[in-house]
Amino acid sequence: MTWEATRRRKEAVETVHDVVSAMRAIAAGRIQGAQRALGSARRYHEVVVRAMSTLLDGTASLEGVVADDRPTTLLVMTSEEPLCGAFNPNVLEYAERRWQEVREAGQARLVVVGQRGIHQLIGRGVTVAAGEPAATSLDGLHDLVKRLAELAARQSAAGELGTLRVIYNRYQSLSEQVPTEVQLLPPDLSAIRRSAPPPGSRYHHYLTPGQLLGGLVQEYLFISLYLIAVESYASEQASRLVAMDSSTRNTERMLETLRDLERRERQQAITAQVLELIGARFAADR
Numbered sequence: 001m002t003w004e005a006t007r008r009r010k011e012a013v014e015t016v017h018d019v020v021s022a023m024r025a026i027a028a029g030r031i032q033g034a035q036r037a038l039g040s041a042r043r044y045h046e047v048v049v050r051a052m053s054t055l056l057d058g059t060a061s062l063e064g065v066v067a068d069d070r071p072t073t074l075l076v077m078t079s080e081e082p083l084c085g086a087f088n089p090n091v092l093e094y095a096e097r098r099w100q101e102v103r104e105a106g107q108a109r110l111v112v113v114g115q116r117g118i119h120q121l122i123g124r125g126v127t128v129a130a131g132e133p134a135a136t137s138l139d140g141l142h143d144l145v146k147r148l149a150e151l152a153a154r155q156s157a158a159g160e161l162g163t164l165r166v167i168y169n170r171y172q173s174l175s176e177q178v179p180t181e182v183q184l185l186p187p188d189l190s191a192i193r194r195s196a197p198p199p200g201s202r203y204h205h206y207l208t209p210g211q212l213l214g215g216l217v218q219e220y221l222f223i224s225l226y227l228i229a230v231e232s233y234a235s236e237q238a239s240r241l242v243a244m245d246s247s248t249r250n251t252e253r254m255l256e257t258l259r260d261l262e263r264r265e266r267q268q269a270i271t272a273q274v275l276e277l278i279g280a281r282f283a284a285d286r
Contacts, residue, residue: 002265003262003265003266003268003269006258006261006262006265007262009258010255010258010259010262013251013254013255013258014255016247016251017248017251017252017255020244020247020248020251021244021248023083023240023244024241024244024245024248027237027238027240027241027244028237028241030137030138030233030237031174031234031237031238031241033138034138034171034230034233034234034237035234037138037141037230038171038227038230038231038234041223041226041227041230042227044223045223045224045227046195048216048219048220048223049191049192049195049220050195051216052187052192052213052216052217052220053192053193053194053195055212055213055216056189056192056193056213070159070160070161070162070163071106071107071108071109071160071161071162072102072105072106072107072108072109072162072163072164072165073108073109073110073111073152073155073160073161073162073163073164073165074095074098074099074102074108074109074110074111074165074167075111075112075113075148075164075165075166075167076091076092076095076110076111076112076113076117076121076166076167076168077091077113077114077134077166077167077168077169077228077229077232078091078092078112078113078114078116078117078118078120078134079114079116079117079134079236080114080115080116080133080134080135080136081116081136081236082116083240083243083244084236084237084239084240084243085239085240085242085243086239087169087177087235087236087239087240088114088116088117088120090169090177090179091117091167091168091169091179092117092120092121093179094167094179094181095121095167095179096121096124096126098165098167098181099126102165109129109130109155109160110126110127110128110129111128111129111130111131111132111151112128112130112131112132113131113132113133113134113144113148114131114133114134115131115133115134117134118131130151132144132147132148132151135229135233138230138233141226141229141230141233142226144229145222145225145226145229146222148225148229149218149221149222149225152164152185152221153218161185162185163183163185163186164183164184164185164221165181165182165183165184166181166182166183166184166225166228167179167180167181168180168228168231168232168235169231169232169235169236169239170231170235171231171232171234171235171238173238174238174241174242175238175242177235177238177239182224182228184220184221184224184225185221187217187220
């Protein structure tokens with residue numbers, strides 16, 4: 001390899017290093033925003049669950065509000081953008097295995113969020129009933145969850161939605177994202193009743209308990225989907241941060257190697273030029 005070729009290769013690696021460093025910084029900033037959104041979503045989720053537990057301890061029930069004798073819908077959350085490490089492979093491997101188990105148990109529909117996940121599942125021979133583009137920013141999560149809630153409402157009205165289960169990467173830490181499955185519909189009544197307010201607490205409402213519970217179930221579905229979407233978004237950014245951090249270190253090592261090689265090749269070129277000048281001088285003196 002000549003000195004000029006080494007220099008061009010070094011410049012190309014420097015460009016890649018700048019790109020992955022910028023992506024690492026962007027992912028770190030997005031994780032901070034997602035963590036703040038997680039805190040707010042969890043607090044509102046607790047409010048909705050507490051309100052539902054109050055009604056369920058009274059005269060209201062979920063009978064007629066949700067149905068569990070209809071087909072199961074499996075919702076899988078994947079990424080829309082590339083370069084996020086093992087984020088997609090981990091959740092898709094888990095989702096494909098669960099999809100086979102759910103199909104064997106009865107009727108089921110598969111809904112996937114994220115174009116990359118949709119294409120990869122189709123490539124594996126998995127039938128995707130419906131799909132939605134994933135959010136590429138924190139601001140886009142609200143619109144995504146709104147579309148998913150509307151899709152669930154249409155399926156429920158058409159008699160195609162009984163049990164709704166969601167598979168996503170739960171945000172554990174920067175270095176750990178855990179493929180997780182949760183059931184949103186029908187709601188877990190035992191967990192909801194455990195969230196009942198302290199004895200003596202009073203709530204005033206103008207709607208009938210059945211009407212109010214029906215609205216709370218829809219609100220529970222929305223905030224639960226939003227909480228899951230934020231968790232998945234935070235996990236995606238954490239996985240991307242780890243991947244870009246590793247790429248940054250690798251490109252730094254490559255740059256150091258190329259700089260050493262460039263110095264040696266440049267010195268060899270200078271030495272060759274000096275030897276040529278000396279040889280030409282001796283030839284002229286003769």
